Amino acid sequence: MNVGELYKRDYGRILASLIRLVGDFDLAEESLHEAFAIALAEWPSSGPPRNPASWLISTARFKAIDQLRRRAMGAGKRAELPEPIAPAEEEPVPLDSLRLIFTCCHPALSPEAQMALTLRTVCGLTTEEIARAFLVPVPTLAQRLVRAKGKIKIAKIPYEVPSDDSLAERLDTALGVIYLVFNEGYSASFGPDLLRAQLCDEAIQLGRMVLGLLPAEREVRGLLALMLLHDARRATRTDEHGAIVLLEDQDRSRWDQAKIQEGASLVERALSGGPPGKYAVQAAIAALHAQARSAKETDWPQIAALYCVLASIEPTPIVELNRAVAIAMADGIEQGLALLAKIHLPGYHLLPAARADLLRRAGRRAESAAAYREALDLVTNEAERRFLEQRLAEVSPLRR
Amino acid sequence: MQYLVLIYDSEKLYGDMPKAQLEKIYEEYGHFTQSIIKSGHFRAGSQLQPVSSATTVREKNGKVVTVDGPFAETKEQLGGYYLIECKDLDEALSIAKRIPSVRTGSVEVRPLVPPSNAASSSPR
DSSP: OOHHHHHHHHHHHHHHHHHHHHSOHHHHHHHHHHHHHHHHHHHHHHOOOSSHHHHHHHHHHHHHHHHHHHHHHHTTOGGGOOOOOOOOOSSOOHHHHHHHHHHHTOTTSOHHHHHHHIIIIISOOOHHHHHHHTTOOHHHHHHHHHHHHHHHHHTTOOOSOOOHHHHHHHHHHHHHHHHHHHHHHHHTOOTTOHHHHHHHHHHHHHHHHHHHHOTTOHHHHHHHHHHHHHHTTGGGSBOTTSOBOOGGGSOGGGSOHHHHHHHHHHHHHHHSSSSOOHHHHHHHHHHHHHHOSSGGGOOHHHHHHHHHHHHHHSOOHHHHHHHHHHHHHHHOHHHHHHHHHTOOOTTOTHHHHHHHHHHHHTTOHHHHHHHHHHHHHHOOOHHHHHHHHHHHHHHSOOOO | OEEEEEEEEOHHHHHTSOHHHHHHHHHHHHHHHHHHHHTTOEEEEEEOOOGGGOEEEEEETTEEEEEESOSSOOSSEEEEEEEEEOSSHHHHHHHHTTSGGGGTSEEEEEEOOOGGGTTTSOOO
C-alpha cells in the first residue's frame, strides 16, 4: 500500500490514537502530518515499515515530544519540561476512533462545527475540501475549526466515550452529525460536483465505523441502512443535464442492487428486538421503495403505516408532509390533500409542491398550477426550480 | 478545572409565582446545593438581587460613567451562580442539568481561566 492509500484509509484512526497520547488536537495533527511527510520522502526508497500504522504513530509521537520540548525551551521553562508522553501502543486502538467521534460530535459544539471537525479529523479531508463541499469560503471554515478546537481545549470537552447514562443522547447527536453530512452530499449532489458526492461516501464510511465499534446499537444499523438505501439510487436521481428525476421515473435497473441488499438486511436487524428508532423506520420506508420492482408496485399502505410510526417517534411537520403524501397514494388523493391542508410549514417549498403534485394527479390543473407557482416563489435550489417550472408548464393551459 | 455556572431566569415569572410554588423551588435549590457540597464540587454560589438593583460602570468618551441597570436588558436575567470544580465539561454539564432553573430558564456553563494562564491570556 502506498502512502496516499494509507492516508485515505487510516488517517482518522491513527490521529485518534495520537490525540489520546499527546492530549492535544492541534499538536497531534501537526505531528501526524510531519510523520506522513517523512513517510512520503523515505518509504519509496527504503520500502514501507512492517507495520506502517504503528510506525506513523510512534514517529508522530516523537515529533510531538520534540515540539513540546521546543515550546518549553522557548518559554524559558527549562524546569517545566513536559512529562514524558505515554508510550505508543503497537496499533491504533479502535476505542480511540470512538472517542474522537464523540468528541467531535459533542453537543457543546455547533452542528456546523461538529460536521467540519468530524470530516477534518475522523475522515482526514482537508480544510479546502470541506469548505468547497459546504460552499463556504475557506477562511470561514478554517475559523470554524479553530474555534471548535479552541473550545474543546478551553472548556475541557473530554476525550472519552460517554458513560452509559448519557450514551444514548450523545450517540443520537453523533448519528445526527453523520446523517447531516450524508444529506449535505445527497441533497446537493446534482451535476458534476463529485466533491459533494464524496460527503455521502464519507458518511457511509463513518456509519460503518461506528457500527463496527458499537455493534449492539440498533439505531446505528438503522442509519447505515438508510444511507445505503438512499445512496443506491444516487446515480439515477438526475439526468445527464442535471435535471431532477423523481423516484417514480428513475431507471430502476441502474439502482445499486448490492447496496439495496445490504441496506435491506441491515433494516431487518435494526427493526427487531424492541420498539424501532427513527432511522430504522426511515430505512424500512426506503427499503420498500428500493425493493419495489416498479413505481406502481410500491407498497404504499405499508409505507403510510411506517410514516405513522415515524410521526409518533418524531412528530415534525416534515414527517407529517411525507405521511400525507403516502396516505394520498395508498387511500386516495382527497385524504392526502385534507392532511396536507392541516400542515403548517411557512416558507418551505415542498409543501405547496406536494399539494401541486397531488392536484395534478387528480386532474385539477388550475389549482395545481397555482400551487406550483406558490412553490416556485419559495424554492432556492436551481435544479428544483427547473423541475417545478417544467411541471407548471405541463399543467398550464396551452397558450394560443 | 473550575466552571462558573450562570443561572438565567425570568424575574417576572418568579415574581408572579404563587408562594407555595416558589417555596418548593427554593427547597429544590437547597437540596441541589447540599448535594454538590457533599459531592465536593461546590466552591461558591449565591442567588443575586433582582436586576433592578444592578449598576453598570463603563467608559464613555474617555470618562467612566455609572449607569443604572444591568449590562443588557434581556428576557431572562442573571439570577444566580455557582462556582464548581469538575474534571471536565461533561461533569460540569451533568451538574448544570440538575439545576432547577433549567426547566424555566437557561443555565450557562463557562470554564474559568486557570490561575497560571491568567496573565498570558488577554481578555477579548
